Amino acid sequence: MSADLHHTAHDHAGHGHDDHDAHLHEESHGSYKSYFIGFGLSVILTAIPFWLVMTRTLTNQATALIIMAFAAVQMVVHMIFFLHMNRRAEGGWSIMALIFTIVIVGIALSGSLWVMYHMNANMMPTEDMSQMG
Secondary structure: OHHHHHHHHHHHHHHHHHHHHHHHHHHHOOOHHHHHHHHHHHHHHHHHHHHHHHHOOOOHHHHHHHHHHHHHHHHHHHHHHOOOOOOOHHHHHHHHHHHHHHHHHHHHHHHHHHHHHHHHHHHOOOHHHHHHO
């Protein structure tokens, strides 16, 4: 009889473990609440820069910096709420891939801006060049 009780308790403990795994599996795919939160944040993070551009309340440089900051925050919101990226997903490899991607995108963007700035500064015609022709 005690062997049957032990076996039943063991089966119940194992079943509880399966329920725990199922709960984690459902949580990793998101819920309606997390999708609505992500959608609301995305709308807000889009509406504010749109309003700044339409009303022209700030300088062009300040508006551009704010738009880039809001875009970066919105990318994080999308990755968390819609792509379900976290430290637990795929044993942490998705976060490592994200960090690598951020570094590469940062290098590409900063390099592109640096090249465009210097091309603009060095290739624009000066008064001396306009008098030569």
